[in-house]
Amino acid sequence: MNGARSSHLAEAAKRRYTSPMLRIHERGDATYDATLADLAHRGDADLERVEPAVRAILADVRERGDAAIVELAKRFEERDVARVRIPDEVWRAEAKKVEPAVREALQAAADRIRRYHEHQHDAGFRYEEDGVELGQRVRPVRAAGVYAPGGKARYPSTVLMTAVPAAVAGVPRIVLASPRPTPEILCAAEVAGVTEVIDAGGAQAIAA
Template identity: 45%
Template sequence: MMKTVHVEDRRFKAVYRKVLHRLDVGDRTIEKTVRKILDDVREKGDKAVLRYTEKFDRLKLTPDQMRVDADQTRRAYEKADPAVVESLQYAADRITAFHEKQKKEGFTVQNDGIYLAQRVHPIERVGLYVPGGKAAYPSSVLMNAIPARVAGVPRLVIVSPSPDGVLNPYMLIAADIAGVTEIYRIGGVQAVGALAYGTETIPKVDKIVGPGNQYVAAAKRLVYGLVDIDMIAGPSELLIIADDRANPTYVASDLLSQAEHDEEAVVIFLATSKSLVEKVEREMKAQLARLPRKKIATTSLRHHGVTFIVPDLKQAIAMSNEIAPEHLSLFVAEPFAYLDGIVHAGSVFLGEQTPQALGDYIAGPNHVLPTGGTARFFSPLCVDDFVKRSSVISYSREALEKSGQHLVRIAEVEGLEAHANMVRIRVNNNA
């Protein structure tokens, strides 16, 4: 089902490089298409947005119909299974509690006539892209919107395509639970453009977050700077490290869960024992047979799945750090003993009673995680992503007199005389 490689082969780098997706400087064909749509939206506003929505989503709207009215959310609750609503609320409460811990205040330093401060403010307007149709995952709405709400963002806007007019009712409920302030039934590059430039109907935002296809990702990348964006995310990844005593049923279940995401999902399994690998393979075959998304999982395992047999856990951890996976699960006897050695991973799952889906849905930490090796420098989405800082400086006359000479010397070395003058003029006047 997955290619198996012994690490002694020393081919492991070549193999994992093949199964992984690494980001590069952008697909130029896609960029050309995306630029054209963005330019149109910037110049023609609503008109361009509506034209592309009719073309791509087969949906003819007037400007007034873009915004989803509150009635639709009410109807979504009426149609919904109350048990699911309860579970979404449970997840939202846990996500909120974890993200509350991330909140940070500014600080002030005051001495010798010098006042310095760092201030923290929420970003004012945030746009959240939610993919359309079945992929309008309510969990994704919670994970993107709740950190923004915890940060104190006052205006939180969803754009989501509704191909042929269909909106996922649980997406609407999740948006309501998460405190989203408005929803527009538009998607694609035109929706990203509308959020970045603003139109007659859609507000210009300061930051755009949320998953999307490669066109949406390219659009976010192109408007970066004009607005802030979250990270550039690729297909999902799971790396499992298992020792000899791992439960093959659980390991198989977790590997398959990752593989069912989509055909590009990456699954890497590092095991210290050949016999475990064989048992896991058998279990996977059995479980796969009963999966509705069998075809997707099979394709992803074939193209983006690989098993490595490693000599020991130490080497497995070293390989994992090199790969820097989005999700890392440890099916080992003493998982906490290995935590300090793990430096590059988006989210780490410890022990066999911690299926990775806990992180997708209900544990509390964010499921928006760095992929493609970017866990080396990117972080899970968090409250910090929805605030911005500013500095404050205030000097007394005495403080400026005492330290001004240092400023003057550095400014002179840099050839910036007017900078030096700022002090000279004040200190002489004061003398």
């Protein structure tokens, strides 16, 4: 391919994939190094700003439990939470409201994720040396918490990709935290093996 044609194709690709939401920064551009440095540290200022507030929320939930979660939902989300933990029969009934095609798609995705993580199973090992038995036992944790955001976009796939590995590992208690979980989120929770669901979002959900 000659240089002129290569340059033309590169420019065409750049025009095709450049949008107001997605910008391409090429090495050699005058602003490349400065832009890269800015991107590398873009989250630093936000972390410094929000960390004290997050620590306060974690401490509040640790001390007051569900009462703190209810109060924080009112303050940050402007909504009333009647109960933090959604009863099993309630959330499983909501999960059944999805269209059959949606459930089928979620089940298929969960099955693929499950097959992948089954290959990560570690049986541990054991051997004897000089009369001493050595080895490693691999056991699941007693409980795992997973979180699905409830903002402008909701992703049942997040539930699948976090809860299925825990189920494959044999974790007996898998808790999903999600604010105002939709039937799609709850259906994903059901097929993934979630055992409990709590209606909470933000830092307070992680604290729970």
